[in-house]
Amino acid sequence: MTAQAFSAWASCRETVACRICASARFTPYLEARGFTIVQCSACGLRYVNPQPSIAELQQIYTVFDQGSQWRSGEEHFNLGVRSAILRFKKMGSVLDIGSGAGNFLRCMRQAGFSIYGVEPSRAGSAYAVSEHKIKTFNGTIEAFLSSARHRQFDVVTMLNVLEHLKDPAAVLCQTRTLLHEEGILVVVVPDARFHAVIGQTRRRLGVPDPFWMNTERHPLVGFDPPHHLYSFEPRTIVRLLEHCGLRVLRVQNAPVIFNEDRWKNVAKVILRAFSEVLHRLTRGHLVLGYSTLVIAQEQ
Numbered sequence: 001m002t003a004q005a006f007s008a009w010a011s012c013r014e015t016v017a018c019r020i021c022a023s024a025r026f027t028p029y030l031e032a033r034g035f036t037i038v039q040c041s042a043c044g045l046r047y048v049n050p051q052p053s054i055a056e057l058q059q060i061y062t063v064f065d066q067g068s069q070w071r072s073g074e075e076h077f078n079l080g081v082r083s084a085i086l087r088f089k090k091m092g093s094v095l096d097i098g099s100g101a102g103n104f105l106r107c108m109r110q111a112g113f114s115i116y117g118v119e120p121s122r123a124g125s126a127y128a129v130s131e132h133k134i135k136t137f138n139g140t141i142e143a144f145l146s147s148a149r150h151r152q153f154d155v156v157t158m159l160n161v162l163e164h165l166k167d168p169a170a171v172l173c174q175t176r177t178l179l180h181e182e183g184i185l186v187v188v189v190p191d192a193r194f195h196a197v198i199g200q201t202r203r204r205l206g207v208p209d210p211f212w213m214n215t216e217r218h219p220l221v222g223f224d225p226p227h228h229l230y231s232f233e234p235r236t237i238v239r240l241l242e243h244c245g246l247r248v249l250r251v252q253n254a255p256v257i258f259n260e261d262r263w264k265n266v267a268k269v270i271l272r273a274f275s276e277v278l279h280r281l282t283r284g285h286l287v288l289g290y291s292t293l294v295i296a297q298e299q
């Protein structure tokens with residue numbers, strides 16, 4: 001969809017307070033594609049504000065649901081997330097929220113886990129069922145939560161999902177109820193701080209479109225309105241999880257997802273190596289990378 005198409009919806013958008021700290025004070029951070037990303041003056045969370053209505057989001061995702069978003073080259077990412085999980089859970093049941101075509105769940109099944117998916121896209125869930133024989137609930141996480149009825153899992157994953165949700169705090173608070181006692185929640189979100197450093201450096205150098213907002217195949221997706229309504233970084237995602245009654249067990253750089261663009265993949269490998277060096281040099285204190293993986297448990 002074009003910025004012009006989005007602007008037709010502008011009058012239906014709603015200004016919201018910060019979902020982490022409830023502060024209504026914010027400053028504009030970035031204007032892109034007919035949307036404004038603001039930064040909370042209290043906790044630093046960056047988010048789209050005013051936010052699209054449910055009707056506008058449905059329109060956006062109807063266009064998105066063409067099947068073309070199913071990525072190839074996910075294997076490296078899936079194996080990396082699986083090994084992070086295996087440090088805490090060696091077996092059990094996994095629920096993947098936003099399970100797409102089921103590639104990650106298939107990877108978990110190969111390690112002996114029982115698997116279940118929730119996916120709002122009809123094309124994605126149909127593919128997961130027909131190609132991978134994965135039990136998949138075709139609907140939103142909100143609809144699944146109201147239908148799940150006390151079903152619980154050892155591992156619940158939300159991989160590149162939270163940034164898309166209109167109210168991630170409400171969903172996370174309810175998602176806790178899906179965890180078995182000692183169950184773990186695994187979250188991956190883009191690291192906005194990392195993408196901000198690159199974008200702001202390009203802006204200072206006078207590069208036009210420093211955040212690649214106006215290119216079709218933008219190489220960085222830290223800021224991606226309107227698909228990404230929130231742009232987390234390690235400190236804000238940790239704060240959100242704690243706000244929702246979760247205890248954070250581990251924060252690390254997430255493995256990267258490769259695609260068909262070879263140069264972009266090379267850039268990702270270099271950036272990932274840079275992130276790992278920073279992480280090691282600071283003895284694990286600095287997590288600054290393409291995206292962040294967090295493991296949490298009920299408090």
Ligand SMILES: [Zn+2]
Pocket residue numbers: 018019020021022023040041042043044045
């Ligand atoms: Zn805030």
